Amino acid sequence: EAWWPDDDEQDRPLPSTVKVRVPAKINLHLGVGPLRRDGFHELRTVYHAISLHDEVTARRGDTLTLTMEGEGAGSLALDDSNLIIRAAHALAEFAKVNAHARLHLRKQIPLAGGLAGGSADAAATLVACDALWGTGVPRDELARLAASLGSDVPFLIHGGTALGTGRGEAVSPVLARAHTWHWVLGLAEGGLSTPDVYRELDRLRLAGEAPEPLGDTDDLMAALRQRDPAVLAAALGNDLQAAAISLRPALGEVLRAGTEVGALTGLVSGSGPTCVFLASSADHAGEVAAGLEKAGVCRAVRVAQGPVIGARAI
Ligand code: C5P
Structure with missing residues (x-):
């Protein structure tokens, strides 16, 4: 046949x-x-x-x-x-x-x-x-x-x-020349409800207790193009962070601990409670992760790189 x-x-x-x-x-x-x-x-x-x-x-x-x-x-x-x-x-x-x-x-x-x-x-x-x-x-x-x-x-x-x-x-x-960024994640015990965090931000804003909104993304886009982690560190920002910390004050300590052990900066990821820290290299990320683990303020610590591709068959 x-x-x-x-x-x-x-x-x-x-x-x-x-x-x-x-x-x-x-x-x-x-x-x-x-x-x-x-x-x-x-x-x-x-x-x-x-x-x-x-x-x-x-x-x-x-x-x-x-x-x-x-x-x-x-x-x-x-x-x-x-x-x-x-x-x-x-x-x-x-x-x-x-x-x-x-x-x-x-x-x-x-x-x-x-x-x-x-x-x-x-x-x-x-x-x-x-x-x-x-x-x-x-x-x-x-x-x-x-x-x-x-x-x-x-x-x-x-x-x-x-x-x-x-x-x-x-x-x-976002079109940017290929560059890998190094991150450390501080995982928390227990989650935060996304709607609750948005609602808390609305409440803080109404009460005049929320920080100034971030505004446009120009600084961040410029920082991504420069491929310098210290520059990126200064441009990261999250309007939900104040609300997440308001609901979970311990996150303030996690952010402090991360920068104390050498992270370039730290911020709450999305609606939290995971905190994410920027490192200057893979080795530096390893050091920050070890320090954060030792500080004992997180349920678990992970290192990660970005950007990576989305959902794909393997
Ligand atoms: O879209 P998603 O299911 O992830 O959204 C979960 C909840 O987060 C929404 O129901 C809403 O309360 C809040 N949310 C919001 N504004 C967005 C995205 C999410 O208020 N842009």
Whole structure:
């Protein structure tokens, strides 16, 4: 029988297993604007994907199931409220296929940590199920589905360093010469609820107790182009930091401890409570991490580099 390779993707056999790796994010600049009528705040943020990863594996199945291991196992609900399950249903509904898959999550990104761990898992699930089911959803449609699941999800499909506007879901890549930045993460015991932190910022602003808003991203963009960690350190900022510290005063001590052991600067990651510290090199990051561990103010300490790519099959 004649055999010839066909280049029609539609006729290729579907994979039986797809494994997708997805990064955590930090915000190099998180400017929070006014509360909108839809309950979200207008944002101007610079997202940065870092080398702390979750992994979602999708296998063929007769129903939709989810299992997990790692960070938060035992406390993360694996039912229909889980963003992974919601992402699989959203894609299946859009592509008009059965949402049948056995999904497994290997988690390193802490829950409710301000690192977009849940959003990362949703992004990974969209990419994994798209490949498993052969739905071939165009990138812009995938981004639309992603945005329906959470403000950070579109960025986590992209990865890299990107400007986020709207409620954070409108992303455009930041064009900068390739440069690796070195980070140290101080993980906290227990998470912070993102809506609570935004609400606290609104309260502080109304009471006139919030610091001046950050404003535009010009300084940060200029700092990224200079590729000098001391310059970047001076340009990092997060409007949610005061609110996170107000709800969790111990974060002030974590930030102090990080700079005391030599970090160039420290800030709260997103809505917290993870704190992120900038180092000048991989070796320096190792020293800062060791010092921070010794200070005993964090549940765990991690080193990471950025930028890294977004959700991709491996
Ligand atoms: O979009 P996401 O599900 O991550 O948002 C979680 C919550 O964080 C929202 O329900 C809202 O309370 C708050 N949020 C906000 N403004 C944004 C993004 C999130 O107020 N731009």
